[in-house]
Amino acid sequence: MTASARSVSSVPTVxxxxxxxxxxxxxxQVVLIANTLVMLVPIVIxxxxxxxxxxxxxxxxxxxxxxxxxxxxTKIWTQTxxxxxxxxxxxxxxxxxxxxxxxxxxxxxxxxxxxFTGSGFILMFFVAGLTLPLKLAIIPLxxxxxxxxxxxxxxxxxxxxxxTGLPTTVFIxxxxxxxxxxxxxxxxxxxxxxxxxxxxxxxxxxxRPAMVIAGIQNVVxxxxxxxxxxxxxxxxxxxxxxQGLASFMGEYNTDWGVLFSGLTLSVLPIIIIYILxxxxxxxxxTSGAVK
Amino acid sequence: MVDLSLRGIKKRFRTVDxxxxxxxxxxxxxxxxxxxPSGCGKSTLLRLVxxxxxxxxxxxxxxxxxxNDVAPSRRGIAMVFQSYALYxxxxxxxxxxxxxxxxxxxxxxxxxxxxEAARMLRLDALLKRRxxxxxxxxxxxxxxxxxxxxxxxxxxxxxxxxxxxxxLRSEVRLEIAKLHRDIGGTTIYVTHDQxxxxxxxxxxxxxxxxxxxxxxxxxxxxxxPANTFVATFIGSPQxxxxxxxxxxxxxxxxxxxxxxxxxxxxADERQVIVGVRPDAVVITPGEDGxxxxxxxxxxxxxxxxxxxxxxxxxxxxxxxxxxxxxxxAIDAPVRVGLLPNKAHFFSSATKQRLPA
Ligand SMILES: Nc1ncnc2c1ncn2[C@@H]1O[C@H](COP(=O)(O)OP(=O)(O)OP(=O)(O)O)[C@@H](O)[C@H]1O
Ligand SMILES: [Mg+2]
Numbered sequence: 001m002t003a004s005a006r007s008v009s010s011v012p013t014v015x016x017x018x019x020x021x022x023x024x025x026x027x028x029q030v031v032l033i034a035n036t037l038v039m040l041v042p043i044v045i046x047x048x049x050x051x052x053x054x055x056x057x058x059x060x061x062x063x064x065x066x067x068x069x070x071x072x073x074t075k076i077w078t079q080t081x082x083x084x085x086x087x088x089x090x091x092x093x094x095x096x097x098x099x100x101x102x103x104x105x106x107x108x109x110x111x112x113x114x115x116f117t118g119s120g121f122i123l124m125f126f127v128a129g130l131t132l133p134l135k136l137a138i139i140p141l142x143x144x145x146x147x148x149x150x151x152x153x154x155x156x157x158x159x160x161x162x163x164t165g166l167p168t169t170v171f172i173x174x175x176x177x178x179x180x181x182x183x184x185x186x187x188x189x190x191x192x193x194x195x196x197x198x199x200x201x202x203x204x205x206x207x208r209p210a211m212v213i214a215g216i217q218n219v220v221x222x223x224x225x226x227x228x229x230x231x232x233x234x235x236x237x238x239x240x241x242x243q244g245l246a247s248f249m250g251e252y253n254t255d256w257g258v259l260f261s262g263l264t265l266s267v268l269p270i271i272i273i274y275i276l277x278x279x280x281x282x283x284x285x286t287s288g289a290v291k
Numbered sequence: 292m293v294d295l296s297l298r299g300i301k302k303r304f305r306t307v308d309x310x311x312x313x314x315x316x317x318x319x320x321x322x323x324x325x326x327x328p329s330g331c332g333k334s335t336l337l338r339l340v341x342x343x344x345x346x347x348x349x350x351x352x353x354x355x356x357x358x359n360d361v362a363p364s365r366r367g368i369a370m371v372f373q374s375y376a377l378y379x380x381x382x383x384x385x386x387x388x389x390x391x392x393x394x395x396x397x398x399x400x401x402x403x404x405x406x407e408a409a410r411m412l413r414l415d416a417l418l419k420r421r422x423x424x425x426x427x428x429x430x431x432x433x434x435x436x437x438x439x440x441x442x443x444x445x446x447x448x449x450x451x452x453x454x455x456x457x458x459l460r461s462e463v464r465l466e467i468a469k470l471h472r473d474i475g476g477t478t479i480y481v482t483h484d485q486x487x488x489x490x491x492x493x494x495x496x497x498x499x500x501x502x503x504x505x506x507x508x509x510x511x512x513x514x515x516p517a518n519t520f521v522a523t524f525i526g527s528p529q530x531x532x533x534x535x536x537x538x539x540x541x542x543x544x545x546x547x548x549x550x551x552x553x554x555x556x557x558a559d560e561r562q563v564i565v566g567v568r569p570d571a572v573v574i575t576p577g578e579d580g581x582x583x584x585x586x587x588x589x590x591x592x593x594x595x596x597x598x599x600x601x602x603x604x605x606x607x608x609x610x611x612x613x614x615x616x617x618x619x620a621i622d623a624p625v626r627v628g629l630l631p632n633k634a635h636f637f638s639s640a641t642k643q644r645l646p647a
Contacts, residue, residue: 183376186343191390191441192364201389205380 043267050261057256072261081236082262085244089266092154092240093223096161100218101211103162104169109199111170112177113185123174129167134160138231145232156232157240161225165218172217176210177203212280216273223270241266293354293367293444293477294319295340300349302335302501309335310501312349317494322471322478326488326524327498333481334373336498337447340479341370353445364393369438370447375430375454377422383433384418391440401440408436411470428459435467439474446471446478452487464491485525489513497521515635519642522566522635528598528610530566534639537561542634547604548583553631556645563645564637569598569612571633574625582626585609587619601625 049057050072051065076082111123134141145156180203188198229243239247245266248259295317302310309332317323325333338344340351342363351358358366369390377386387408391401409415412432422430431451438446451467452460468491471478482488488495489509497504497512497520504524505517516522522530535542542565543549556563575582585601588608592615599611599619609627619625636645 181374181376183372183374184378186338186341187370187372187376187378187437188389189343189363190341190368190370191437192393193389197393202378 046260047264049257050264052257052260054254054256057260072255072257073265075255075258076262076265080248080258080262081239081244082265084237085239085241086266088154088238088244089223089241090269092157092161093219095154096158096165096222097215097219099158099162100165100169101215104166104214105173105204105207105211106199107166108170108173108177109203112174113182123170126167126170129163130171134164135227138227142231151232152234152238153232154238157225157228160228160232161218161222165222168217169214172214173207173210176207180206209280212277216277219273220270223266292319295445295477296350296352297340298350298352300336300339300351301347302332302339302344303347308501310339310347313503315496315503315506317477317479320475320477321493322468322480322491323494323496324488324492325479325481325496325498326483326485327504328524329483331498332501333483333498334449337370337449337479337481340445341368341447342366343370367444368447369441369443369445371434371438371449371451373449373451373453375422375434377430377433377437379422382419382421383414383425383436386422386433387437387440390437394441404440404442405436408439411439411473412436412466427454427456428463431455431463432466435470439470442474444476446474446476448478448480450481450483452482452484460487467491485527489525495525497524499524515644516566517644519564519566519637522637526568528569530568530635531607531609532637533565533567533603533607533609535563535565537563544583544603544605547585548626550582550627550629551631552629552634554647556636556647558638558645560638560640560645562639564639564642566635566637567609567629567633569610571630572609572611573628573630574599574601574611574613574619575628576619576623576625578624580626582628585625585627587621587623587625589621590617590619601627603627 045061048063048065049061051067051069052072056063056065107122107126111119111126141160142151145151145159150156150159184202184206185198188202193201224242225240226242226246229240230246233239233243236244236247241262245259245262248255248262295315297313297315297317300310300313301308313336315323325336327333335344339346342358342361346359353366378389381389384405387405388401391404396404405418409418412435414429414432414436417425417429417433422433425433431454435448435451448467452463455463464487467480480487480491492509494506494508495512496506499520505512505521507515509525512521512525516525516530519532523532533544535544537555537560538549540555541549541551542555542563552565574585578584583603585603588600588602590613591598591600595615597613597615597617599613599617601609601611603609611627636647637643638645
């Protein structure tokens with residue numbers, strides 16, 4: 001949204017005629033509002049449907065529901081494994097993100113700062129990961145996981161997510177760290193800080209905006225991933241949210257109301273994270289950390 | 292007590308040789324200035340002393356201990372960086388405590404040192420500010436303060452004044468000179484500004500292309516430059532260098548005239564380079580007479596002084612210091628004479644000074 005707003009409004013308004021400028025502005029607004037609607041409608045319908053019964057959903061899909069009717073939510077809470085799925089998703093996403101950000105930042109720091117032969121190659125090696133169509137490798141991956149004995153466990157998911165998340169993270173972080181003045185680290189070194197302390201006390205606060213970007217970049221696809229759990233996870237107790245919610249869709253009948261309230265609940269954490277981090281996120285995109 | 296000894300220090304970056312064997316003996320409590328044109332290796336040498344980059348070859352000794360492989364923080368050195376390198380996410384107080392705490396000092400001692408540095412550098416009102424909320428001069432003082440709280444035995448400053456405007460520059464320069472006396476440690480100061488070097492230094496290291504051209508007191512460098520590089524680098528306006536020929540007690544340029552310079556070098560080379568500073572030259576108006584024939588190019592009036600630039604008949608430009616009330620018409624013919632015993636002589640071949 002922000003990006004499109006910026007690119008549209010930066011169209012040069014060459015005409016000195018005020019009314020043309022005004023019309024153009026109005027046009028931009030109309031486009032933006034339309035865009036907002038297009039994006040919000042499905043979400044709103046999802047939330048509405050979360051409070052409706054199957055019959056209501058099909059009879060009047062756009063009507064405003066009775067928000068005090070919490071039967072779908074209670075059903076989710078009491079009759080499904082939703083909480084279990086939610087916990088699994090939190091665990092898998094959390095551990096993956098932690099590993100991606102720690103390993104990614106450390107790798108990026110080394111590539112950006114330490115002079116050693118092959119540092120350029122290692123960066124290219126990481127970035128090459130971006131070009132791999134991972135899903136094509138699903139059969140070898142499956143065999144690999146089986147041989148490692150981690151099929152049907154969260155480890156299988158975490159390993160894959162970390163591997164897919166590292167390229168972007170290393171790429172973003174390396175670029176960002178290179179823009180930071182290396183004299184800061186030299187100053188800390190003179191002050192007697194160890195490399196670990198420099199990383200922790202000097203670099204980490206400075207690279208936080210870039211970490212937020214890398215984090216958001218990765219957290220959404222990992223949280224929403226359906227494919228890898230479908231392939232690697234069989235036990236119901238280990239399923240993540242998208243996979244678990246899919247099992248709400250029965251072969252013959254589906255309780256759409258329950259499914260939609262599950263979906264609503266599952267996007268909530270991401271939206272909250274987005275809102276909490278959006279300030280940092282925008283800061284990080286628009287300005288460097290120093291000066 | 293820290294005296295430094297640099298013995299044949301070399302530095303190579305991959306395939307580029309940046310320092311070609313630096314030998315220096317720096318005494319305790321000295322303020323030594325490294326000066327030289329941009330890219331000559333001053334910062335590189337300073338970083339080697341600090342321990343931030345490894346020494347390719349040679350030895351570095353401090354107070355009788357070989358320091359080549361000692362970590363920067365264990366050398367008892369503090370450094371003020373050209374860009375200040377203040378930690379942007381910490382306020383002034385935190386910037387200064389960071390290093391002090393890492394030294395393992397107790398809280399009371401840290402507080403005491405910060406109070407002292409803040410008073411000395413007039414930072415008291417700024418302690419809670421972030422670097423980006425400070426002016427250039429204030430950042431400068433914080434950077435120095437951060438170095439001082441560590442009570443270094445050796446203080447390194449890399450072009451600390453280059454980001455300041457002219458007025459602030461001379462003010463901070465005085466402050467640094469005073470600080471050096473107050474702390475009583477050894478200080479190395481890097482600059483490419485020869486005025487800064489002359490005014491601050493006990494001794495100056497003139498560097499050029501990775502070599503030390505001369506190491507001596509400001510007076511030595513000015514009065515007895517070791518070679519033509521030092522001769523032209525120190526002093527403003529520059530010393531003029533003239534290719535001249537000796538003939539008995541006279542030196543001259545074919546087609547331009549000749550002068551009697553007074554004391555001549557002992558060596559009996561005929562072809563010499565004669566260096567004359569603006570204050571070693573006198574000009575008298577007129578077409579004929581004693582001296583070298585020249586024409587006035589222009590006069591720079593500076594209030595207490597004036598510099599007249601004249602072009603010799605062979606095309607060379609010389610600057611001459613005059614009294615401010617002298618006025619020459621442009622292109623007026625003049626004769627250039629030398630004050631006795633003021634000329635410097637250098638070998639044409641080696642560009643080294645020829646002793647008298
Ligand atoms: N990391 C490096 N890798 C390769 N060459 C380098 C490196 N650092 C410096 N140099 C080269 O070493 C030479 C000396 O650099 P240095 O920074 O010491 O110059 P300086 O005397 O401090 O100049 P200035 O007055 O501009 O700061 C330069 O030619 C520079 O290109
Ligand atoms: Mg430098």
